[in-house]
């Protein structure tokens with residue numbers, strides 16, 4: 412049988428297990444958002460990973476690193492503090508690989524996150540919502556100290572987290588753009604995305620590539636991101652690798668999440684809106700070149716907020732607490 416050639420190649424690979432299908436995500440140009448003809452803005456769609464976020468790569472790296480180092484064996488309980496995406500990714504991977512998973516997360520994350528975790532069989536321990544992700548970290552550290560049977564990958568301090576990007580996401584971007592990356596923008600959560608890309612890009616391209624962090628304003632939380640002014644700097648972060656840190660107001664994150672949807676058809680989570688806002692600002696300061704930013708997750712988990720369907724002027728009035 413002879414078929415006409417496929418129009419959308421490459422297909423993304425052929426795998427015998429879903430865990431192996433993580434990565435190799437599309438890089439898509441957002442032409443309507445570009446402020447100048449010579450400046451191209453590219454979105455790396457990490458939302459296309461199997462559980463819908465950039466954290467699939469990290470969770471896979473954390474578990475496989477522990478396996479390689481003989482730190483875990485099937486049936487063991489993995490414990491991790493996470494505001495959602497890492498937990499969801501770990502839950503899928505642990506269920507595939509035969510580990511139990513307990514996640515500690517703030518009690519005020521969106522209900523979709525709880526459902527996704529339960530769907531993959533994870534157990535949830537809630538920490539006080541008003542303490543944010545720092546409260547979840549503190550509670551998980553305490554639990555791990557009290558019970559040696561837990562294995563805590565601890566993405567905030569585990570080199571496998573940035574390495575997932577150094578070996579994966581960053582290489583894919585370099586490959587797609589033939590090394591022509593002028594600025595890279597990502598959100599600051601654990602710092603894994605920024606550190607992994609910064610190391611790979613600076614190594615390959617030197618100082619001509621600028622690494623820019625999108626950081627929420629203190630007291631204006633954006634789910635998935637953290638303000639370093641809140642007092643906790645994850646151990647994997649080396650601030651010297653960042654060229655710039657740009658603050659994003661909650662309202663701008665929301666408005667830009669809608670812009671991605673309304674102008675480019677991109678259904679992304681709120682942290683991606685914050686990051687897109689910064690990518691657009693950096694693009695406006697350049698005369699030509701490629702700006703790449705990370706779309707960390709898709710919008711499904713945030714649907715209950717109403718953000719995607721309300722008229723834009725009403726979106727701006729939404730309570731900021733919805734986003735945490």
Ligand SMILES: Cc1ncc(COP(=O)(O)O)c(C=O)c1O
Nearest residue numbers: 496600601602603604635682707
């Ligand atoms: C939705 C979302 N955006 C951004 C980030 C930040 O990524 P990183 O932890 O690599 O700094 C995260 C991390 O948890 C996230 O869940």
